[in-house]
Amino acid sequence: MLKLYYYLQSKIQTTELKLSQKIEKKLNEPYSSSLFYFNVISLNIFLVFLQILNDVLKFIIILTRDPGISFNIFFKQKELRSCPFSYSYYKNIQKRIKMFSLAGVTAMVIVSVVSSLITNLLFGGKNPGQAATFSFVQSSWATASSNTAAHNGATAQPETNWSQYLSKDTYLSTANNTLSLTQTTATSTQTSEEDFLAGTFSQATTTGAGGVKLTTQPPTTIVVPTFSTPGATTWTVPSWVTYIDVEAVGGNGGNGNSGRAGGYGGRVITRLTVTPNSTIYLNVGGNGIGSTGGFNGGGTGLSSGGGGGASDIRLNNNATSSRVVVAGGGGGGGAGTNGGTGGAGGAGVNGAGVAGQNGPNGAGGAGGTNSSGYSIADGGPPGAPYPAWQYGGAGGGGFYGGYGGVSSIYVSNASQGGGGGGASYASPGITTNTTFTAGSGASFIKISHVSQPVYYSSGIFTSAATNTNKTVYNWDKVYWTNPVGQTVSMKVRTGVSVGFVAATTTYTMGTTGSDAWEATGASLPATPTSGWSNIADKSALLADDNSRKETRLTNGHDKFDYQLYRFKNSATAASTTNIAVTWNGYGEGVTSYDNYLYIWNFGSSTWQLLDQDNLNTDGNQTGAVSSSMSNYISGDGNNYIYIAAAAKHKNYSPTVNNSSTNRSPANGADIGSVTSATLTWPVWTDPDGDTPEYQAQLFAGNSCAGGALDTRAYSTSDSWAKSGLTTGQTYSWNVKSRSSAAYADETEANNCYSFGTGLPATDGVCGAGGTGGTATQYWYTTPNHSLCDVGVASEVTGTGPWAWTCAGTGGGNTQWCLWRL
Structure with a gap:
């Protein structure tokens, strides 16, 4: 205590010195900030506090220490002062001060306690504080008050109007001086597989005897009003x-x-x-x-x-x-x-x-x-x-x-x-x-x-005695014969559930996220994301109908045309059990020119063959995968599936062109008494884009039957300079074509044209159908043979009767002909 006193004395002196120094310093400055006044006031307050504490400490020392020591403390020996009172008198005074100090403190405590009691009595609450411990067990389901649930006991009827009540502190209510359970709602209704699995469980604990029944709501048939x-x-x-x-x-x-x-x-x-x-x-x-x-x-x-x-x-x-x-x-x-x-x-x-x-x-x-x-x-x-x-x-x-x-x-x-x-x-x-x-x-x-079905998650029934778990995916009902103390936890979902029922989703080119591309070559592009050209118009790919999207990008024989289809799966690989693919279309339809159906395998980064068929007419290719769905559904969050179809390309023959344009001599023309002529014909088209090669043959008379007088070998030229003709003769000629010498794909000649070299004048003569406008035969369809016995027939006109002419040769007359109905 003496050390504390001496410390306080030293602190008081130091504080007084600081205070005087600050004041002296500021007196020499023209301006004093507000911070200076704050510091001066703070030091003064602190000094007062130290002096009060020092005086209290003095009082305590006087009460508790020897009078000689107290005198020496307060009056230093170097001052040579003597005490005016005797030692015994000082001790007597010290005892009296101690007694009065103790009495004063005791009186203050008594007054405080009594004042508190009087105040509480006059102004306190009407009811005293209370405490209680509640313990209860739900032992009967017989009633149906507001905080109980209707229960059908062990009957086969499903439960109705159930509410969930939990005996946990957070669900207790003491309103109106009564104890009751508050109703809880903890049902999670989800619309997607991922949300469903991450949902919140509903939970309730059974305490009564009887049974617990969980009944799914199986879908019913809804009939739309008849159209x-x-x-x-x-x-x-x-x-x-x-x-x-x-x-x-x-x-x-x-x-x-x-x-x-x-x-x-x-x-x-x-x-x-x-x-x-x-x-x-x-x-x-x-x-x-x-x-x-x-x-x-x-x-x-x-x-x-x-x-x-x-x-x-x-x-x-x-x-x-x-x-x-x-x-x-x-x-x-x-x-x-x-x-x-x-x-x-x-x-x-x-x-x-x-x-x-x-x-x-x-x-x-x-x-x-x-x-x-x-x-x-x-x-x-x-x-x-x-x-x-x-x-x-x-x-x-x-x-x-x-x-x-x-x-x-x-x-x-x-x-x-x-x-x-x-x-x-x-x-x-x-x-x-x-x-x-x-x-x-x-x-x-x-x-x-x-109707929209309701599906339950794995319902978990926990029992201290049996610890039995039950699964509720497709149960019509679950009956628990002794449910006392069972806690039932489950999720509820409406709508189609890929994970819990055998639901099937069908995707077409009209489904959101779908797309299509095409390509050509000797082999499929290495990946589904490069080497393809987008198919802009996908309307022909939308349905199995008479509309087709034909890909014919290659002129290379024995190469392939490809189509690529992308579908966006609505579920992840983990929620998908199988993928079934159906492709409808056709290919070349000849031996060794097959159709192929592939699916992209993300696991091996390869195209996996699903089906190979030879489709000569419109038909289906099918295939399926039923395991390792992560190999076939992209894991980037898009859930993409890629399907490719391939058709091996065959060479096709050129298409005959019987047009009279660019043909010389004209059919039936007399080119005069000459011994040479240049035969020309219109260009034929090739479905593959190849340049056709032509063979021409010359015959004697009005027919291309029998042996040819001469043959022009296959060449890309569409003309033939023929010499060695005889004047006064009729010649016939025809043309056939092929793609190239590498393919046996000739288009047989179905044309025959004639010309004369200075023929004598001969009049045209109608065939068996009619002569000079006089009908000799009746027909119900357009005549197409026996038009002229002599001369060259024109095109047939009319819809019945039908008319045409037989042109004479060598300047002979033209005969008009008619066939009637």
């Missing part, structure tokens, strides 16, 4: 739907003027793969009304019935080429009381239309098929050979329309044949379980699809 009004409309595919079940019925054919019935429209039932959120285009066929054809392709009759229109579904756009499901229309009934009935649409083999019934005076029209008919989509009018007598039934619309019934005699309103039904169709590759039959009533399109 039954003839005409065009659209429908949007719901976001979770990847296929729809379709029933389509085409329009019926109209009745003939005497009531001969038209054919029923075709019925198609199929399952069609679709893209979620896409728009599909619906065209409901109309019935034939009288002779008027129904909407969407029904042919028009005269007194006969009009054809029924087709009902169809189109993807991507409403173009005819985008049809993927077609129900053919029925053919119209023939005119007359005994006319043929119309054929049914799409009820034949593979959806072919049924032929119309024959009438006494005309055959029924043929039905359309998937590859031929009157025309694509449209049914035909009453048919030949007498188009002016249109009393046969009209054809029904379809994938290919049916033909009209035939009229065979020129008798008004005679009983003629019925019209053929239009073809029904279901696009291969995107339709399954298809049936083709005839309808029996009005036309319509009906669509049904599954």
Whole structure:
């Protein structure tokens, strides 16, 4: 304590010295900042504090230390001062001071405590503080108050109106002086696989006896209101739907003027793969009304019935080429009381239309098929050979329309044949379980699809006794017979789940993220990202229809043309179980010139062969991979899949050119009495872009039959200077071509031209068909032989009767000729 006193004395002296120095220094300066005053005030406050503390310390020393020591402290010995009081008197005074000091402190404590109690009594709360420990167990589910859940016990009925209550402090409420559980909500609904797996679990603990039942919500069938009004409309595919079940019925054919019935429209039932959120285009066929054809392709009759229109579904756009499901229309009934009935649409083999019934005076029209008919989509009018007598039934619309019934005699309103039904169709590759039959009533399109399902994650049931885990992916229900103390944790998701159900997503060139390129060469480009040229117009790649994107970039024989397709998968490789590929198209179609289908393998950085076929007509190539999905789906976040198709290129022969342009001498010309002539012909074209080589041959007389007088060897020249001719003669000549000597691809000559060298005057003579305008034979089609017995025939003109001329030679007269119906 004495050391502390001496330290305080020293500190007081130091502080006083600092204070006086600062004041003295500032007195000599013209300006004093606010900081100077702050420092002076701070030192003064500090000095006062030290002096108070020093005085308190003095008082304590006086109370506790020997009077002699105290005197020497406060009055230094060097001052030679003596104490005016005796030692015993000083000790007595010290005792009294100690007593009064203790009494004062005690009194202050008592006053503080009593004041506190009085204040709390007068102004404190009405209720005293309380504390409690709560312990409870949910032992009954019998009631249904606001904080309990309805429970069906061990019955087979699913639970309803459940709420989650947790016995944790954060879920306790003490409002209104009562203890209750607060309801919790912890359901995570996700829309993608990654979000779903990262979602928050719902959790609840069971405490009562009985059972716990978790019931999935399996999808039900939703039937879209039937589209039954003839005409065009659209429908949007719901976001979770990847296929729809379709029933389509085409329009019926109209009745003939005497009531001969038209054919029923075709019925198609199929399952069609679709893209979620896409728009599909619906065209409901109309019935034939009288002779008027129904909407969407029904042919028009005269007194006969009009054809029924087709009902169809189109993807991507409403173009005819985008049809993927077609129900053919029925053919119209023939005119007359005994006319043929119309054929049914799409009820034949593979959806072919049924032929119309024959009438006494005309055959029924043929039905359309998937590859031929009157025309694509449209049914035909009453048919030949007498188009002016249109009393046969009209054809029904379809994938290919049916033909009209035939009229065979020129008798008004005679009983003629019925019209053929239009073809029904279901696009291969995107339709399954298809049936083709005839309808029996009005036309319509009906669509049904599954409802939006609800999927649960792995439900985990934890038990101290059994520690049993259960999986709930596709369970209809889970029943736990003794759930006391079980904690149930699970996630809930609506929509299609790639990971939990066998969901399939179909991608086309119309799907977001898709793209296409093309290339050529002896081998595929090394990677899918270099060596390719973009295909700007991908419309022909959108659907399996009659529209094709043909790649023919190479003139190099035995090389390849390639197409590359990129698809953006909606799921990662980890969430995908298999990839199935279907490619539709055609190739060269000859031995050793195959089509190849590849998929890019990211793991090995190579093209992996999926399929090899020889496709001479439109057909499918298929292939699939079902393991190591990370090898086939890019891991860069885009989830790209690359597919390549290849066709080996064959050489093709040049195309014959029979044009009279640039041909000399002209056919049938007399070039005068000469012994040499230069034969020239028009240039032929080559499908591969090769330069054609030509061979020419010269014959005696009016025919190119028999042995040639002379042959000009193959050459790229399109002329032949021929000498050694004889005057007064008729010569004939022809030309054939090939690509080059390396290929046996000759185009055989199907042409023969003649010229004379100073022939005597000879008049032209008509052939067996007619002479001098006098008919000797009747024809129903354009004549194409026996036109002239003598001379050179001109082109045939007219539509019946038909006319032409036979030009004389050597200045002879030209004869006019006619063939009649």
